[in-house]
Amino acid sequence: MRASRALLGLFCLLICAYLLAPILVVVGASFNAGAFLTFPPRGLSLRWFAAFLNNQVFIDAIVHSLWLALAATAISGVIGVAAALYYARFAARGKEAVRVAILLPLLLPEVLTAMALLFFFYAIGVGTRLGLGMIVGHVLITLPFVFLNVVTALHGFDANWDLAARSLGANPWTSFRRITLPLIKPGVINGCLFAFIISFDTFGISYLLKDVGGATLPLQLFDYLRFNFTPEAAAVSTMSIGMALIVVVATEKLVGLKIERF
Amino acid sequence: MTAHTMRSPSRPLLLIAPAAVLIGVFLILPYLNIVVMSLREPATTTPYGSGFSTAGYAKFFADFYYVGALLQTLWIGLLSTLVCFVLGFPLAMQIVRATSRWRALLYGIVLSPLLVGIVVRSYGWTILLGNNGVINRALLDLGLMQTPLPLMYNSFGIVVALSHVFLPFMVLPIMGALQAIDPALEDAARSLGASPRRVFRRVVLPLALPGIQSGAILVFVLAVSAYVTPVLIGGMRIKTMAVIVVETLIDQFQWPLGSALALILSATATLAVVLFMRLTRIRWK
Numbered sequence: 001m002r003a004s005r006a007l008l009g010l011f012c013l014l015i016c017a018y019l020l021a022p023i024l025v026v027v028g029a030s031f032n033a034g035a036f037l038t039f040p041p042r043g044l045s046l047r048w049f050a051a052f053l054n055n056q057v058f059i060d061a062i063v064h065s066l067w068l069a070l071a072a073t074a075i076s077g078v079i080g081v082a083a084a085l086y087y088a089r090f091a092a093r094g095k096e097a098v099r100v101a102i103l104l105p106l107l108l109p110e111v112l113t114a115m116a117l118l119f120f121f122y123a124i125g126v127g128t129r130l131g132l133g134m135i136v137g138h139v140l141i142t143l144p145f146v147f148l149n150v151v152t153a154l155h156g157f158d159a160n161w162d163l164a165a166r167s168l169g170a171n172p173w174t175s176f177r178r179i180t181l182p183l184i185k186p187g188v189i190n191g192c193l194f195a196f197i198i199s200f201d202t203f204g205i206s207y208l209l210k211d212v213g214g215a216t217l218p219l220q221l222f223d224y225l226r227f228n229f230t231p232e233a234a235a236v237s238t239m240s241i242g243m244a245l246i247v248v249v250a251t252e253k254l255v256g257l258k259i260e261r262f
Numbered sequence: 263m264t265a266h267t268m269r270s271p272s273r274p275l276l277l278i279a280p281a282a283v284l285i286g287v288f289l290i291l292p293y294l295n296i297v298v299m300s301l302r303e304p305a306t307t308t309p310y311g312s313g314f315s316t317a318g319y320a321k322f323f324a325d326f327y328y329v330g331a332l333l334q335t336l337w338i339g340l341l342s343t344l345v346c347f348v349l350g351f352p353l354a355m356q357i358v359r360a361t362s363r364w365r366a367l368l369y370g371i372v373l374s375p376l377l378v379g380i381v382v383r384s385y386g387w388t389i390l391l392g393n394n395g396v397i398n399r400a401l402l403d404l405g406l407m408q409t410p411l412p413l414m415y416n417s418f419g420i421v422v423a424l425s426h427v428f429l430p431f432m433v434l435p436i437m438g439a440l441q442a443i444d445p446a447l448e449d450a451a452r453s454l455g456a457s458p459r460r461v462f463r464r465v466v467l468p469l470a471l472p473g474i475q476s477g478a479i480l481v482f483v484l485a486v487s488a489y490v491t492p493v494l495i496g497g498m499r500i501k502t503m504a505v506i507v508v509e510t511l512i513d514q515f516q517w518p519l520g521s522a523l524a525l526i527l528s529a530t531a532t533l534a535v536v537l538f539m540r541l542t543r544i545r546w547k
Contacts, residue, residue: 016371022390083277091278119292140289201381207508244377
C-alpha cells in the first residue's frame, strides 16, 4: 500500500516535469548567449531581448494584441455580466439553454468558429476590414469565461439584498451599481482576467480573421517560427509568459484568484 | 427611469439581449452558413461560385490523400486522449488526496499550461524534440545514440505535444468527479472486506466515470481540431485534417472544398464521441 502510494507520487512528479518542461525550456533558451537555439544555454545574455525590443514587427504585434485584448475584455465584460445577471436572477424556463448557448464558443473547435466568421463577414460585405471580424471572434471566445465567473459569484450572495435596496427606493441601476456590483467584483475581475489572457493568447480566430497588417503577437510568433530558429522567438515568448504571470499575480493580490474554466 | 419601465416584465430580457444577438447572429448563423458554403460551386477567381454542387464532398471520397489524412487525424486524437487519461487520472487522484499545501502547488502546475499561449507551448516542444533539440543533444552527448532519434515531424511528436497542451482539460473534470465522491463509500467498501484494488475498480472508477467521459470528449475534440501544434511539430511532413482545411481556405482559396472537409471532420469526430459514450455506458452498467 505504502509502496504504491510512493509510486503514484513519483509518477505525478514526472507528469509535473512533463507539464513544466516546454515552458521552462523556452524561458531558459531566451537567455542564451549563442546565435542558435541551444539548451542548456551557452552563457547568459540579454541580447535576444534587446534584439526583439528593436524589432518593430514584434513591438507592433504586442501593441495590437494588447489593444485587441483590452477591447474584447471590455465588451465581453459588459455582455457577460448582463447575461450572468439574467441567468442567475431571471431565467426560468430555458435556463440550461442559455448556459449552453453562451458556453458554445468554448465547446466548438476554434478553427471552425474562425472559418464560420470568415465566411459570414465576407457574405455581408465586410471581409476582414477594420478587424471587425477579429474583435467579434475575440468577444465570442472570451464571453464564456466572464459568464462562468460572474454566475459563480452571483450564486454566492443573497438576491434579497438587492430587493432590499429596491424597496428602499433605489432604481435598478443604482441597486446594481451600489449593491450587486461590489459584491460580485471578485468574480467580474477573475472573469475579465481570463478573458484578457485568452484573447491575448488565442491563435485560431486571429489567424483566419486578421486584417492586412493586423497581426497579433501569437500570429507574428508563429510566422517567425516557421522560418527562423534564433532565440529571439524565445525572448518574445518569455515576455508573453511574464505578462500573463504579472496579470495573474496582480489579480491574486487584488481579489484572490479563482479558476472557473468549465 | 420611470416606474413604468421598472415594472415592465420585458426588462430582464434586455440583459440577455446582447449575448443572444452575439451568439445567434455571429455564431449560430455563421455555423449554418458553413453547410451552405460546402454545397457551393467551386470557382477559380473568387473563393466560391454562385451555383450549387457536391463537388467538395466528391473530391474528399475520390482522393485517398484526404481519407488518409482523416484517419491519421482520428488516430492522433485517439492516442492523445489515451495519453491524457493515463497521465491525468493519477494526477487528479493525487491532487484530490494531497494535503492543502501540496494541492495548491499541484493545481497550479496543472493549470500553468493554460496561461501560456498555444504557440509558445508548441514552440517549447520543438526546442525539446528537434533533431538538434534538448533531448537528442543529451542522448548524443552521453553517447547513448549515434544518430538523433526522430522525435519531431511525425505523429509521435504531435501526440506528445498535444497531450501536454490538453492535459488540463482531462485533469479538471476528473478532479471534479473525484471530489464529489463521499469518502464514506470507500471506507464502507473497505470495511466490508474489499481489497484496495477492488475498491478502486468497483467504487472509485465507476463514480469518476462522468468526469473521465467529459475529459476524454474535450481532449479528443480539441486534439482532432488542433491546428498550431500539428503545423509546428509536424512540419510539412505530416498533415492533419485541420491543417489541410486551413490550407484549402487560405492558400488555395477554395472555400466550398474547405467547408466540406471541415464538416466531414466534425461529423466523424461527433460519431466517434457518440460511439465512445455508448461503449463506456455498456461497460460500467
